[in-house]
Structure formats: structure tokens, C-alpha cells
Amino acid sequence: MKxxxxxxxxxxxxxxxxxxxxxxxxxxxxxxxxxxxRKLMPKITQKMLTQQLRELETDGLINRIAYDQIPPKVExxxxxxxxxxxxxxxxxxxxxxxxxxxxxxx
Amino acid sequence: MKxxxxxxxxxxxxxxxxxxxxxxxxxxxxxxxxxxxRKLMPKITQKMLTQQLRELETDGLINRIAYDQIPPKVExxxxxxxxxxxxxxxxxxxxxxxxxxxxxxx
DNA sequence: CGGGATCCTACAGGATACTG
DNA sequence: CAGTATCCTGTAGGATCCCG
Numbered sequence: 623m624k625x626x627x628x629x630x631x632x633x634x635x636x637x638x639x640x641x642x643x644x645x646x647x648x649x650x651x652x653x654x655x656x657x658x659x660r661k662l663m664p665k666i667t668q669k670m671l672t673q674q675l676r677e678l679e680t681d682g683l684i685n686r687i688a689y690d691q692i693p694p695k696v697e698x699x700x701x702x703x704x705x706x707x708x709x710x711x712x713x714x715x716x717x718x719x720x721x722x723x724x725x726x727x728x
Numbered sequence: 729m730k731x732x733x734x735x736x737x738x739x740x741x742x743x744x745x746x747x748x749x750x751x752x753x754x755x756x757x758x759x760x761x762x763x764x765x766r767k768l769m770p771k772i773t774q775k776m777l778t779q780q781l782r783e784l785e786t787d788g789l790i791n792r793i794a795y796d797q798i799p800p801k802v803e804x805x806x807x808x809x810x811x812x813x814x815x816x817x818x819x820x821x822x823x824x825x826x827x828x829x830x831x832x833x834x
Numbered sequence: 835c836g837g838g839a840t841c842c843t844a845c846a847g848g849a850t851a852c853t854g
Numbered sequence: 855c856a857g858t859a860t861c862c863t864g865t866a867g868g869a870t871c872c873c874g
Contacts, residue, residue: 627750628753631750632831633821634749636824641867647734662733664733669867673867682830688836707823713815713816714740718736718738719738721739746846747847763856773848774856775847775849778857799855800854801855
């Protein structure tokens, strides 16, 4: 177990990094295939996408659904625990939107 | 100006990194001197503290109040814009707290 | 199609010494 | 006390190739 001085550190560890919040945001609107996610995030590399998805899965926020077929088909979805992040993600989106506006007018 | 695919990216850029959320959390409870912040975050280095504070100031979330005296005295406080992050920080803290509990019982 | 395995680079973050 | 200036290291993240 890790020790934290502040509970917020645990949250940052889970959704930190460059992509996790964005991935979670996209999954908020429903189950997505790997390739759909890639199209939604043109700048993410294959490696990072897989890696971040794995970590989110390990942290218990998303489910990975693999269909046993050729060609492979894998879907990711927010589970109940992952959905508990929704209010935070929504606020972050709103705040980010405002921040963009604000910095444009300055 | 930077371009974002998603508004949330702007938010992540502002509060991203290892320390900014934590600093903001501490400032939520009121104005703090530099050394107070250091004591509250034993593991942060002097350099990182100053650096992150500067960035938060540049992004318009906090005010830096320097008293012209010897020995120097500098205080930092959340301004109005910074306070707009409060709901997000509070949610993150709560979520992080729950996450710690959860991972302990697993 | 989804993703593992490598190798590599850039930069976030740290250690330490110094200044007014 | 608050902050700079260097120098250094770890690792997050990227490029590329390969596999079932």
C-alpha cells in the first residue's frame, strides 16, 4: 500500500497522466471499440492507448470486453465505479471550456 | 494559442502535474506563506514549489503577495478564478478518499 | 484488428549550492 | 525566508516492428 499525505493524491494517481481523463470522457458516452477510441484521439499512440486502458482496468474503472473472433474485436466501457468519476469529468470539461474562452479574450 | 480536441485537455494542462492540485487544496483553507506550504508538503522540493506556484499564478488561479521586508515574506492565496476550481478539488479529494478505502479492502 | 516487444528521447521532477 | 542557478536522473510517452 502506498501512503498519501492527502486523499487527492490517490485520485491524481488514478486519473493522472496525459490521456486517462480524455479516455474516460469518451467512454462516458458509451461502450467503444479500440479503433473508435483511436479515431477520437488522433494523437495518441497505439502503445499509450493500450497502456492507459490497462491501467484504468486495473484500477477498476472500466471493463474490457474481448470477443473471441477473427478479426479481433475488443470493447471498453465504463463500469459502475468508473461512472462515479462522471461528475468530476463533467466539471473538468466545463471548467476547461471556460478556461479556453477566458484565455482567448486575454 | 493551443488547439484542443477536447475542452478537458485545457483543464488538465492547468491542474496537471504532480503538485498543482495539492497546492490548490492547501490554499483552499486560506492564504499561506511559502514555508507553510513546504511543511504541508514535506516531499516537494523548493524548486518544484516555486515553479508550480509561478505557473498557477500565470494561469490566473492564485495571487502572489510579496511583502517588502527583511526577512522576506511571501504569501499565496486563491483568487476568484482559483476558487472556481474548488468544487472539482473537493470532488477529487472525496473520490480519492473513497478510492483509498476501496483499495485497502481489496 | 488489437496489441505485444523494443528501443529511444524529451522533459518532469529532484539534489545541491548559492544569493539578497 | 524566499528564490535562482546548475546539474542530474527517472520515467512518461513516442516510433517502429512484429504477431495471431
